[in-house]
Amino acid sequence: MNEETIEFRLVSSNDLPPIMITMNDDDRPKVVVNADHRIWLSLHRKTIGGAAESLFHKINEMLTAYLLEQRQYELMDNEERDREV
16 A cells, blocks of 8 residues: 655644645645644644544544445436336
8 A cells, every 4th residue: 555645834823723634736635734833732742643543533434424325326326227127
């Protein structure tokens, strides 16, 4: 399995949250870390670092639910096609 490189950006802004996961110009993941929140980020560094596995599980649950819904639509479409024949 190929490891994907994640782009990281360090910003300093009162208007942005401590961490954002967004996309770069190539539609790849980009993590923006806001240095204005360095004390909060430092204080919660272990919790934030450990959140990756929980985040993966939440995204996996969301995608599984979406795929199950799409599969149900596919089955309904197949039933309609079979009735038309």
